[in-house]
Every structure is written in C-alpha cells, then in structure tokens.
Amino acid sequence: MFLLADKGLPVTTGPICVCKRLTGFNCAGCGMTRSFSACLRFDFYSAMQYNLMGIPLLLGIMIYTFCLAADIGLGCNFSAKIEKMLKKKTVLCVLVLLVLIHWIYNLFYNLAKMSPPL
DSSP: OHHHHHTTOOOOOSOOOHHHHHHSSOOTTTTHHHHHHHHHTTOHHHHHHHOTTHHHHHHHHHHHHHHHHHHHHHOOOHHHHHHHHHTSHHHHHHHHHHHHHHHHHHHHHHHHHHSOOO
16 A cells, blocks of 8 residues: 555545445455454454455465465366365355355344444
8 A cells, every 4th residue: 555655546535345344344354354464363353353264265275386386286087076166056055155254244233233222
C-alpha cells in the first residue's frame, strides 16, 4: 500500500470487500488474507479470529500444491484424485454448508458487537 502511495496512485483506506462496503457486514471471505498471513506466522489464535475458515482453506491449498508438485516430479496422479473427490455432490454440499454456517456465525457475531447494551 505504501508503494502505491509513493507512486501517487490512489490508495483506499477501509474495507475493500464490496459486501462490507454496501452492508457493513463481513462476507464469508472477509479476513481471509489476514488469516493466511497469521497462519504463516504460526499465530493460529489470530488466524481464527480473522476468519475461521482460513486455517482449513490454507491447509487444503498447501496439500493440493504438494500433490501437484508430486504429480509433476514423480509422475503420480494425486491431484486428479483430489479433484474427483471434490466433484462428488456430498463433499461439495458439506463444503458449501460449512461456508454458509461460517457466514451466518460472522453475521451474528457482528450483530452482537454492534447491538447496544441493555
């Protein structure tokens, strides 16, 4: 961001997420970049606070990347097996359900923080 400011390019402050800008509420992906960054620093507590789905998603990305590397280096077929598993309707439904549960949790968590004390 500082590099953009040095070049005279406009830098926005505040949320980049369209959902957050329009509604004021986090979407299912809000905080994901900060969660990934915290995971890579081994700060898992902060990663869970930024976005609960960050840790499992980053693990999935890392596993898939290693499988692709094994496919290229060793001639294995791990990535095709993962892709076949992800195309199953049951697995896809579970993943979509997890994202929806996480999003609903985020909405209620944000509403609880915004509501005035009784």
